[in-house]
Amino acid sequence: MTAVPGRLVPKPCAVLLVLLCLAAPAAALAQAEGAAVAFGGLRGDPTLPVEVTADQLRVNQAEATALFTGNVVVGQGLLRMTSEELLVEYDEAGRAITRMHATGGVTLVNGAETAEAQEAVYTISDGIVVMTGDVLLTQGTSAISGSRLNVDLNAGTGLMEGRVTTVFVPAPAAP
Numbered sequence: 001m002t003a004v005p006g007r008l009v010p011k012p013c014a015v016l017l018v019l020l021c022l023a024a025p026a027a028a029l030a031q032a033e034g035a036a037v038a039f040g041g042l043r044g045d046p047t048l049p050v051e052v053t054a055d056q057l058r059v060n061q062a063e064a065t066a067l068f069t070g071n072v073v074v075g076q077g078l079l080r081m082t083s084e085e086l087l088v089e090y091d092e093a094g095r096a097i098t099r100m101h102a103t104g105g106v107t108l109v110n111g112a113e114t115a116e117a118q119e120a121v122y123t124i125s126d127g128i129v130v131m132t133g134d135v136l137l138t139q140g141t142s143a144i145s146g147s148r149l150n151v152d153l154n155a156g157t158g159l160m161e162g163r164v165t166t167v168f169v170p171a172p173a174a175p
Helices: 012-022
Strands: 002-004 007-009 030-038 051-053 056-060 065-076 079-090 097-110 113-123 128-139 142-152 157-167
Touching: none
Parallel strands: none
Antiparallel strands: 002 007, 030 157, 051 065, 056 065, 065 079, 079 097, 097 113, 113 128, 128 142, 142 157
16 A cells, blocks of 8 residues: 555555456366366456555554455456455555455456455465455356465466366357
8 A cells, every 4th residue: 555645545466366356267067176277367457546445444554554344345447356354464664565365255356257255365475365265266157166266376377175166167059
């Protein structure tokens, strides 16, 4: 976040977490303990403004954190993330976001693509997003679920773990 007189404005890199919702669906119906998921279609414009709306914002300068609570909505372009809480952690200088932790029914949406979980943690320096708790990833009519989804935003790859179930609905055959 950047300090602006009278308010805090999140930095664009903070919303990379919402890019997770661009994930591609799995290619077949399957059940397994772990499934690699291609995230090659990850695209976003980190230069777009980021808007965070919540019922309450508590800033703790001593701990270098900002806690958004109640009906949290993060938006950047067409991307949206909602949760009950969002804890943003900063570096020691308080100028760069190091980690974001969203809890309470986290939902990431971009068009027909959605990822849902109980919580999501994004470590900025590694470009790693970890979603846990009843994870469900959908794209159109296709879906994949598990207990944990690890996404490497830098590599465009992901791994769904914990009794993975995948449903793929193929496109209708051309006439």
